[in-house]
Amino acid sequence: MSTQILKAKSGVITSEMEFVAKSERVTPEWLRNEIAMGRVVIPKNINHKFSPRAIGNGLSIKVNANIGTSEKHCNLTEELEKMKIAIRYGADSIMDLSTGGNLRVILQQIIKQSSVMVGTVPIYSIATRLLAKGMKISQLDPEELFDEIELQAQIGVDFMTLHCGVTRSSLSFLENDPRVCGIVSRGGALLKRWMTDNNKENPLYEQYDRVLKICKKYDVTISLGDGLRPGAGADATDRGQIAELLTLGELVDRARKYGVQVMVEGPGHMPLDQIEMNMRVMKRICHDAPFYVLGPLTTDSAPGYDHIVGAIGGTVAAINGADFLCYVTPAEHLCLPTLDDVREGVMASKIAAHSADVVRNVGAARERDYNMSRARRNLDWEQMYTYALDPEIARRRKSESESGNEDHCTMCGNLCAVKNDRNL
Structure with missing residues (x-):
């Protein structure tokens, strides 16, 4: 059985490389080259079935x-x-x-x-x-x-x-x-x-x-x-x-x-x-x-x-x-x-x-932060939860507070800088 690195060295793009490239927003050929050089690895035993992930340079x-x-x-x-x-x-x-x-x-x-x-x-x-x-x-x-x-x-x-x-x-x-x-x-x-x-x-x-x-x-x-x-x-x-x-x-x-x-x-x-x-x-x-x-x-x-x-x-x-x-x-x-x-x-x-x-600046990291910032500007709490790294705790802390059903939080209330800046 040939390994990911041996296949990469021989110019073969495996199904694992295709999957990882899509999830990491890189091209399969770029990923194949990084694996061939040893700068990226895809740890996946031939006897273990799961969706692969890669570790290394540019990911x-x-x-x-x-x-x-x-x-x-x-x-x-x-x-x-x-x-x-x-x-x-x-x-x-x-x-x-x-x-x-x-x-x-x-x-x-x-x-x-x-x-x-x-x-x-x-x-x-x-x-x-x-x-x-x-x-x-x-x-x-x-x-x-x-x-x-x-x-x-x-x-x-x-x-x-x-x-x-x-x-x-x-x-x-x-x-x-x-x-x-x-x-x-x-x-x-x-x-x-x-x-x-x-x-x-x-x-x-x-x-x-x-x-x-x-x-x-x-x-x-x-x-x-x-x-x-x-x-x-x-x-x-x-x-x-x-x-x-x-x-x-x-x-x-x-x-x-x-x-x-x-x-x-x-x-x-x-x-x-x-x-x-x-x-x-x-x-x-x-x-x-x-x-x-x-x-x-x-x-x-x-x-x-x-x-x-x-x-x-x-x-x-x-x-x-x-x-x-x-x-x-x-x-x-x-x-x-x-x-x-x-x-x-x-x-x-x-x-x-x-x-x-x-x-x-890899993957969607900056995009995620940008979208979170836009959601905060719009006081769109559902969108904030979507982009939070831990949506559960964000939703729970807001909903359990005294401002659970309001567009602002209990820290600032109606003195909310975003509301006043936007004249809401």
Whole structure:
């Protein structure tokens, strides 16, 4: 089975490219060329049926929502409801990060019921099974990890976070440049522990061609995980982060040559004044591969409000090159997110993405804002709800106020500037 990138390189415009081009308001030929160059990816496993979306250069910024059980809280019905809420409020993808319960059944149900692309972190499943048996991470068998990658690909996972850049070399930079917060990536920490205890190289790096072979077979997009991403502002742009990035750039080139779609993950916690530089360096080192960022979170001091912190960083990152925002919820750093946390996290990231799209002038972002402004000028509330990023909350807040049935709102009443300017 040929992948989207191989078909694009051979001059073929696939049905997925046609669909995406129409929704993104670009020409199919332009999109085909961007995919061939590796600047755009369409994460869509051959075994997963849904309407595709693309990530990358010149396209609208996409938003991912993480869901999943934990050993402390395992309720599949609840996680499926979180998925539905995330998609309802505009998530373009779902990542199943489950670490509790029957992981195979959970993943199968999420893929079956998801109308958007689905991602995973395969090493979580292996580590969860080891711990359930009372075994240590050092006892992880690399063969089990590759079997898990293959199995998840067969099930229909569209993109996988694989921490291939956590190498003995990149880890050595952390030893000589200590961090405040150490390694905060679960996958990165697991691999470091395995590598240190066994005195061996990361199997995902050492046997990268094996990873490529599996992903090519099912057209799984590799999301090169940033296992050494900074988890504190004080650790941003340190040697460990940059060392891993250099390796990821090398792995991007190898994936493209092999015919596998690939994107790269980025930080993490980062002061606001470092984001623009980081995005530009990352894009340069990784030859304009699509970039997937968590946040970045611009302050470490706002637990309970990290969805806002992430939206601030995400907007700046997206303006300067990030293509895919992983949502951050109010529960970040505190607990497993609730249904309301998921909604708030998605909306915060959607606002960040839309704000960046307005600056980048892609899709219908500026048109949407213009139409909203015209509706406000005309005091046309129904049109305002139509163009709102969250129509439900806009309608509810207005209707439940003392001016619910009037053309003005309770803030200004009859002193409404628009009414007086128009002499209504």
